[in-house]
Amino acid sequence: EIVMTQSPATLSVSPGERATLSCRASQSVSSNLAWYQQKPGQAPRLLIYGASTRATGIPARFSGSGSGTEFTLTISSLQSEDFAVYYCQQYNNWPPWGFGQGTKVEIK
Amino acid sequence: EVQLVESGGGLVQPGGSLRLSCAASGFTFSSYEMNWVRQAPGKGLEWVSYISSSGSTIYYADSVKGRFTISRDNAKNSLYLQMNSLRAEDTAVYYCARDRGRGEYYFDYWGQGTLVTVSS
Numbered sequence: 001e002i003v004m005t006q007s008p009a010t011l012s013v014s015p016g017e018r019a020t021l022s023c024r025a026s027q028s029v030s031s032n033l034a035w036y037q038q039k040p041g042q043a044p045r046l047l048i049y050g051a052s053t054r055a056t057g058i059p060a061r062f063s064g065s066g067s068g069t070e071f072t073l074t075i076s077s078l079q080s081e082d083f084a085v086y087y088c089q090q091y092n093n094w095p096p097w098g099f100g101q102g103t104k105v106e107i108k
Numbered sequence: 109e110v111q112l113v114e115s116g117g118g119l120v121q122p123g124g125s126l127r128l129s130c131a132a133s134g135f136t137f138s139s140y141e142m143n144w145v146r147q148a149p150g151k152g153l154e155w156v157s158y159i160s161s162s163g164s165t166i167y168y169a170d171s172v173k174g175r176f177t178i179s180r181d182n183a184k185n186s187l188y189l190q191m192n193s194l195r196a197e198d199t200a201v202y203y204c205a206r207d208r209g210r211g212e213y214y215f216d217y218w219g220q221g222t223l224v225t226v227s228s
Contacts, residue, residue, distance in 0.1 A: 034214035043203055043218040044153065087153055091213040095167040097155040
C-alpha cells in the first residue's frame with residue numbers, strides 16, 4: 001500500500017501571497033497524482049490531475065508539479081475563496097486509492 | 109451537468125445496518141467506474157470501495173471488507189453501499205465519487221455526501 005504524506009499540516013498565509021503545499025508518496029506513483037480542494041461543509045473538488053494538469057474551470061493561479069515521490073501544489077496569489085483544506089491522492093497503484101492527511105490553508 | 113446525490117444516511121446502533129444510495133445524472137452512468145469515499149468528523153478522506161462500470165470488478169478497503177457491499181443498477185443510474193455490522197468508527201460522511209474513466213482513476217465528480225452516525 002502506498003502511503004501519502006502531506007506537509008505542512010497547516011499553512012498560514014496572507015491574501016495575495018504564495019502558498020506551497022507538499023505531498024510525498026512512499027513509493028513512486030509516476031505522475032498519477034491528483035489534488036483536491038475541500039471547503040467546510042462541502043464535498044472535495046478536483047483541482048489537478050496527472051500531477052500538473054488543471055481540471056476544468058480551475059484558475060491558473062493553481063499549479064501542480066512533481067513526479068515519482070515528490071509533488072507540490074502552488075497557489076500563486078491566494079484569494080479569499082482559496083482558504084480550504086487540500087488533499088493529494090495517488091492513483092498509480094490501487095486498490096487502495098490513498099489520500100494524504102490534508103493541508104489546511106488558513107488566513108494569516 | 110453531472111450530478112451525484114447521496115441518500116440513506118442516518119443514526120444507527122452499533123451492529124446495525126444501513127443502505128446508502130447515490131443517484132447519478134448528467135452522464136452515461138453505465139460507462140463509468142464509481143467509488144465510495146468517507147470522511148470521519150474532523151478527519152481526512154478515506155477510500156471505501158470501487159465498482160467497475162459493469163459491476164464485475166469490486167474492491168474494498170480492508171477496514172470494511174466483509175461488512176460492506178457495493179453494487180450498482182445501471183438501468184436506474186444508481187450506486188449503492190450496503191453497510192452491515194456497523195461500528196462507531198464507521199461514523200462519517202459518505203461520498204460517492206466518479207472515476208474519470210478512460211484509464212484515469214482519479215475522482216472527477218463527487219456528491220454532497222450523506223452522514224452516517226453509529227451510536228447507541
